[in-house]
Amino acid sequence: MIDLSDLERDTITELINIGVGRAAASLSEMVDQSVELTVPSISFVQRFSDANLIAAPGEVVSAVTQSFNGPFNGDALLVFPEKRSLELVRRLLQVDVPLDSLGDLEQEALMEVGNIILNACLGSISNILGHPINCSMPIFRKCETRNLMPDACPPGTSETETTAPFLLILHVQFMLRENDIDGYVLFVMDLDSIQTLKRMVNRYLENALG
Amino acid sequence: MSHPRSVLLVDDSKFARLLIKAFIESGFPGWSVDEAAEANSAQQKADSSRYDYFVIDFNMPGKNGLELGADIRRQHPDATVALLTANIQQDIQNQAEALGMDFIAKPPTQEKITAYFSAKEAAHD
Amino acid sequence: MSDGNKDGPANINRSSAKDSGTVLHDIAASSQSGTPPAPVQTTSGRPASYALPDANLSLALLENSDVGIIAIRRDGTICFWNSWMEQTAGFKAADVFGKTLNDVFGTALPNRLHTAIDDCLSLGMPAMISPSLNKSVLPLRPQSQFAQKFPQMQQSIRIQPVSLSDEDVICAITVRDVTLAVQRDQLLRRQAAELAELVTKTRRSEDRTRAILQNTIDAILVASEDGNLEPLNARAQELCGPQGDPEIKNIIQFLLPDCGNNPPPKPPSDRLLTDLGTGVIEILACPANGHNIPLEVAISHFTAYGRYHYIITLRDISQRKRHELEIQNTMQELENSNAELEQFAYAASHDLQEPLRMVSSYTQLLARRYRGQLDDTADEFIHYAVDGTQRMQRMIDDLLTLSRVGRHGKPFQPVPLTGLFDAIEANLKRAEAAPAGNVIRQPGLPVVTGDPSQLLQLFQNLVSNGLKYSDPTHAEVHISAREFDSFWRISVSDNGIGIDPQYHASIFEIFKRLHGYGDYAGTGIGLALCKKIVERHGGNIHVESALGEGSTFHVDLPKEHNVL
Numbered sequence: 001m002i003d004l005s006d007l008e009r010d011t012i013t014e015l016i017n018i019g020v021g022r023a024a025a026s027l028s029e030m031v032d033q034s035v036e037l038t039v040p041s042i043s044f045v046q047r048f049s050d051a052n053l054i055a056a057p058g059e060v061v062s063a064v065t066q067s068f069n070g071p072f073n074g075d076a077l078l079v080f081p082e083k084r085s086l087e088l089v090r091r092l093l094q095v096d097v098p099l100d101s102l103g104d105l106e107q108e109a110l111m112e113v114g115n116i117i118l119n120a121c122l123g124s125i126s127n128i129l130g131h132p133i134n135c136s137m138p139i140f141r142k143c144e145t146r147n148l149m150p151d152a153c154p155p156g157t158s159e160t161e162t163t164a165p166f167l168l169i170l171h172v173q174f175m176l177r178e179n180d181i182d183g184y185v186l187f188v189m190d191l192d193s194i195q196t197l198k199r200m201v202n203r204y205l206e207n208a209l210g
Numbered sequence: 211m212s213h214p215r216s217v218l219l220v221d222d223s224k225f226a227r228l229l230i231k232a233f234i235e236s237g238f239p240g241w242s243v244d245e246a247a248e249a250n251s252a253q254q255k256a257d258s259s260r261y262d263y264f265v266i267d268f269n270m271p272g273k274n275g276l277e278l279g280a281d282i283r284r285q286h287p288d289a290t291v292a293l294l295t296a297n298i299q300q301d302i303q304n305q306a307e308a309l310g311m312d313f314i315a316k317p318p319t320q321e322k323i324t325a326y327f328s329a330k331e332a333a334h335d
Numbered sequence: 336m337s338d339g340n341k342d343g344p345a346n347i348n349r350s351s352a353k354d355s356g357t358v359l360h361d362i363a364a365s366s367q368s369g370t371p372p373a374p375v376q377t378t379s380g381r382p383a384s385y386a387l388p389d390a391n392l393s394l395a396l397l398e399n400s401d402v403g404i405i406a407i408r409r410d411g412t413i414c415f416w417n418s419w420m421e422q423t424a425g426f427k428a429a430d431v432f433g434k435t436l437n438d439v440f441g442t443a444l445p446n447r448l449h450t451a452i453d454d455c456l457s458l459g460m461p462a463m464i465s466p467s468l469n470k471s472v473l474p475l476r477p478q479s480q481f482a483q484k485f486p487q488m489q490q491s492i493r494i495q496p497v498s499l500s501d502e503d504v505i506c507a508i509t510v511r512d513v514t515l516a517v518q519r520d521q522l523l524r525r526q527a528a529e530l531a532e533l534v535t536k537t538r539r540s541e542d543r544t545r546a547i548l549q550n551t552i553d554a555i556l557v558a559s560e561d562g563n564l565e566p567l568n569a570r571a572q573e574l575c576g577p578q579g580d581p582e583i584k585n586i587i588q589f590l591l592p593d594c595g596n597n598p599p600p601k602p603p604s605d606r607l608l609t610d611l612g613t614g615v616i617e618i619l620a621c622p623a624n625g626h627n628i629p630l631e632v633a634i635s636h637f638t639a640y641g642r643y644h645y646i647i648t649l650r651d652i653s654q655r656k657r658h659e660l661e662i663q664n665t666m667q668e669l670e671n672s673n674a675e676l677e678q679f680a681y682a683a684s685h686d687l688q689e690p691l692r693m694v695s696s697y698t699q700l701l702a703r704r705y706r707g708q709l710d711d712t713a714d715e716f717i718h719y720a721v722d723g724t725q726r727m728q729r730m731i732d733d734l735l736t737l738s739r740v741g742r743h744g745k746p747f748q749p750v751p752l753t754g755l756f757d758a759i760e761a762n763l764k765r766a767e768a769a770p771a772g773n774v775i776r777q778p779g780l781p782v783v784t785g786d787p788s789q790l791l792q793l794f795q796n797l798v799s800n801g802l803k804y805s806d807p808t809h810a811e812v813h814i815s816a817r818e819f820d821s822f823w824r825i826s827v828s829d830n831g832i833g834i835d836p837q838y839h840a841s842i843f844e845i846f847k848r849l850h851g852y853g854d855y856a857g858t859g860i861g862l863a864l865c866k867k868i869v870e871r872h873g874g875n876i877h878v879e880s881a882l883g884e885g886s887t888f889h890v891d892l893p894k895e896h897n898v899l
Contacts, residue, residue: 006224007224014223014225014226017269025299025300026447028299028301029446030447034301104516105467111465112464115461115462116462119461122458123454123458126459132457134496137493138463
């Protein structure tokens with residue numbers, strides 16, 4: 001299990017908050033309405049099945065995924081229950097006619113929302129740490145929560161710590177007009193990557209604080 | 211440059227406070243920098259000590275930065291209050307301005323912090 | 336569109352660019368000058384058969400691609416601009432190289448684009464810019480067929496870093512024209528909105544119909560072909576429910592024109608208030624929790640989804656039945672009192688005859704025996720007594736006739752009026768009341784329906800009246816008939832003294848005389864008798880006349896006698 005000190009954890013949280021703030025500003029400007037984005041909670045878990053969001057494994061979710069590789073590798077996901085994703089897109093686009101599922105253009109809009117938020121989070125980390133992060137184009141998936149991030153190893157088999165994915169789970173909350181829409185951002189990294197991130201955070205802190 | 215100033219940093223992120231404190235101390239040696247993690251303790255500190263500057267984060271548990279800033283502006287009209295936030299929406303900036311607060315966008319950097327305080331000090335002199 | 340490029344083109348491009356050792360800008364420049372670029376070598380990880388095509392081919396493909404391709408260098412200047420971009424933006428590649436996007440398009444480009452390009456170049460972040468969240472990022476011309484509705488092309492944009500070397504990165508921008516998709520989306524949305532509105536309207540109308548049905552006082556049920564009955568509203572549910580009439584469904588099923596193979600048994604006779612086949616169906620419902628209710632049953636039908644359905648409407652007619660009963664009672668009382676009256680008239684006139692006859696006989700005896708033996712005054716007194724008793728005799732006779740009209744009527748039968756008037760003329764001739772030729776008949780008088788002897792009395796009265804109230808030397812009576820939809824109008828006109836219109840109604844009243852006894856003979860019962868006969872025939876009698884103009888009596892006799 002990875003150990004993060006309070007300060008390391010706080011630093012990553014703050015970097016992500018900065019990113020999310022930028023993303024909200026960017027979205028507000030684009031859709032010409034106030035979009036507030038907050039991160040009520042951030043948790044680090046070793047296994048997807050430990051996460052709160054697996055509470056409803058059969059729930060259908062919309063996910064926008066971007067893979068990144070740079071100094072550290074992994075996947076970044078923005079996840080909404082499908083209904084919430086529909087609601088989010090419709091509030092952003094300010095359309096009142098509900099269709100039963102995301103239309104092509106709505107899906108593309110959701111991908112862009114994911115792209116903006118994930119880029120902002122990764123970009124904020126990358127910017128502070130002074131290292132570019134190579135990132136893939138976002139892809140869109142609709143699936144049940146349990147299939148979102150299958151645990152690397154089937155239950156019962158022992159897994160080595162190095163292969164087990166490390167999850168950074170952010171609960172994100174959109175405040176649009178009167179409604180709140182809740183979703184999650186997941187960063188899925190292997191142990192090597194999280195250790196690289198930890199090292200880079202510490203190096204940055206040392207430099208910054210003298 | 212004139213006599214040393216006192217600053218109260220209000221931010222729930224320890225990292226942010228460390229960073230800004232380091233930037234101020236390296237840019238303005240001799241200044242005193244106090245920290246508070248949320249509005250209540252900030253209010254207590256402001257009641258018991260005198261500060262020239264307040265640098266307040268927007269997103270905090272409890273009272274947000276704008277609410278705390280408004281209180282501080284009322285209670286300590288001589289002090290300079292700056293809202294420091296990653297929430298860089300125009301709407302928030304406008305509200306801050308209406309309350310007579312300055313606005314500093316996160317992330318904080320040495321250049322940004324030094325430039326801000328230098329400009330303020332120059333205006334005072 | 337959901338397919339991202341997960342591999343990231345950065346890796347491939349990075350190696351190819353590294354190998355070729357040139358930048359795209361230079362490729363474009365060299366292609367324009369006709370010099371082929373340096374050949375590109377196979378990426379190390381790929382089999383030789385997947386050798387990259389030569390740069391000329393790549394360039395031609397990019398040039399002729401159906402998407403817009405722009406490359407931007409770290410300093411923000413444009414170093415690639417394919418022909419698609421030339422056409423849609425209206426700027427030649429040669430004119431945009433070395434300029435920034437702002438230089439080319441002006442400064443109106445959205446921040447989203449600038450931020451995405453900056454993040455791409457400084458942080459290696461790819462971005463997608465969707466047409467829904469961003470309206471027309473680049474000012475590009477739409478295809479002509481969309482120009483009217485879309486002043487600018489709707490675009491879906493991808494922004495990706497392309498590494499040329501470890502230090503050098505360019506930003507590749509791909510622009511797709513999605514105007515058609517946006518148009519379709521708008522159409523879909525409009526149609527969805529219309530559909531939603533339609534659904535709302537339909538639902539509202541349905542609610543309204545249901546409310547009307549529910550709140551209708553009549554009970555309404557529907558029966559399907561198999562006779563299965565379904566109550567449609569609250570009243571029907573009440574009648575068919577546990578507190579209602581357990582038999583009512585069976586009765587209704589019995590009433591349906593075809594109720595399957597095994598018709599239900601005929602309900603008890605006290606539950607059917609009318610005879611079947613009369614067109615009106617009334618039944619008696621006996622609810623478990625209250626008074627019996629007479630119901631009028633109406634059955635209509637409709638066909639829905641190829642199946643036949645009956646709608647059964649049950650109307651509570653308690654009120655109407657009560658009224659009917661009241662009317663019936665009143666009628667009965669009226670009839671009774673009429674009968675009593677007739678009985679009294681008959682009895683009175685009949686019993687009066689006996690003493691009258693005695694008075695009459697003895698006064699006549701007095702007159703015969705003692706005329707000229709007493710003084711003149713006595714003779715005169717005896718004359719008045721005789722005259723009085725004779726008139727009284729006639730009146731009593733007429734009263735008896737009148738009372739017999741109601742009581743001794745004969746069944747109706749066809750009566751040819753020609754024969755009838757033949758008999759009248761013969762009667763009058765015998766009585767020497769009518770000189771020949773003064774009763775003129777319209778040819779072809781019809782056959783009417785009625786009691787022959789009463790009709791004879793009726794018209795004989797009218798004819799002799801006509802002759803009586805006329806100058807005997809010129810008196811003429813005309814008989815005519817005219818057919819109407821439901822009745823015959825038989826008219827008897829004379830050229831006599833006429834009747835002042837103010838008396839037209841009262842002349843039909845009993846004992847009504849317009850003249851002194853001396854002028855015209857008569858008891859004042861004749862027209863009352865006529866009226867009574869006409870009424871017994873379900874008809875009408877009225878007069879048209881003016882003083883000195885003669886009179887016409889119209890008798891309307893119905894062609895059909897249903898209710899007698």
